[in-house]
Amino acid sequence: MTERSKPASQTALAETAAPAVPWADMSKGERMAYNADLALNFTRQLLELPFDPENLRLLAHQKDAALSILSQQIRIESEQLREPRARGQSVQAFYRRYEDGKSEP
Amino acid sequence: MTSPFLERRVPQLVDEIIELYRAEGRPLASHTDEDLDARFVECVEAYIADPRDPARFRAVNTTAAEYVLRRRAAPVAKVVRLKRGAEHEALNQPQRRKLSVFLDVPSLPSGQDLPMVVLAFGQFAVIPAIGAIAQPEGSNGKPQRPDSKASEEQLQREFNWLIGL
Numbered sequence: 001m002t003e004r005s006k007p008a009s010q011t012a013l014a015e016t017a018a019p020a021v022p023w024a025d026m027s028k029g030e031r032m033a034y035n036a037d038l039a040l041n042f043t044r045q046l047l048e049l050p051f052d053p054e055n056l057r058l059l060a061h062q063k064d065a066a067l068s069i070l071s072q073q074i075r076i077e078s079e080q081l082r083e084p085r086a087r088g089q090s091v092q093a094f095y096r097r098y099e100d101g102k103s104e105p
Numbered sequence: 106m107t108s109p110f111l112e113r114r115v116p117q118l119v120d121e122i123i124e125l126y127r128a129e130g131r132p133l134a135s136h137t138d139e140d141l142d143a144r145f146v147e148c149v150e151a152y153i154a155d156p157r158d159p160a161r162f163r164a165v166n167t168t169a170a171e172y173v174l175r176r177r178a179a180p181v182a183k184v185v186r187l188k189r190g191a192e193h194e195a196l197n198q199p200q201r202r203k204l205s206v207f208l209d210v211p212s213l214p215s216g217q218d219l220p221m222v223v224l225a226f227g228q229f230a231v232i233p234a235i236g237a238i239a240q241p242e243g244s245n246g247k248p249q250r251p252d253s254k255a256s257e258e259q260l261q262r263e264f265n266w267l268i269g270l
Contacts, residue, residue: 091118094227095163098227
């Protein structure tokens with residue numbers, strides 16, 4: 001396990017070197033984007049680890065990561081296929097925003 | 106020639122309004138046709154008086170849903186400013202504020218008729234059957250114009266929302 005994960009960690013270091021902007025100076029959006037990059041790298045490395053049916057703990061983590069990604073991907077694709085009203089342009093959302101006093105769609 | 110607005114956007118709006126109306130238990134089902142017509146004119150006139158009151162434009166849409174479910178046409182001519190002409194003078198009622206159509210969208214071919222109702226969303230109203238987008242007349246008889254940059258932007262956002270942008 002340790003031997004397998006070592007190269008992945010090195011890759012992670014290489015790919016997620018310290019950000020150009022210090023953390024303290026980043027906006028919330030930049031921090032989110034940076035963390036998302038780290039999470040994507042980590043997940044990729046986890047899924048790229050060799051398949052080992054005897055290592056049940058690793059297998060469970062890989063399975064969870066894979067299922068989670070599949071589920072997110074399905075949600076993204078469903079959202080893209082939906083009509084505009086279902087993407088937050090619905091009549092109900094329009095009413096709600098008006099009633100909340102924002103009065104803007 | 107037809108428009109995506111009438112082919113897709115308006116049917117979506119109608120469907121959702123009916124869905125919401127059914128979820129409320131179809132509250133106008135017991136109205137007679139005459140009562141419904143009277144309510145329609147009353148609701149649209151109340152909306153014209155204050156188009157930014159959500160309760161008022163929701164009431165217009167609730168009434169529209171009942172018309173669609175009955176497959177009846179609402180008496181739209183009573184609330185829309187008609188083009189000048191002798192035959193329309195009696196209906197035009199210059200002393201009353203009405204909906205002023207400012208955009209005619211190319212209509213659908215026959216067989217795909219949309220309902221003759223008024224749908225209202227903030228400062229814009231739609232009459233699906235004739236492919237018209239209208240605005241309520243102000244006290245000077247013309248659609249109210251934005252009086253600031255912010256209200257102009259809001260008007261633009263509402264229009265974009267209406268046409269599905």
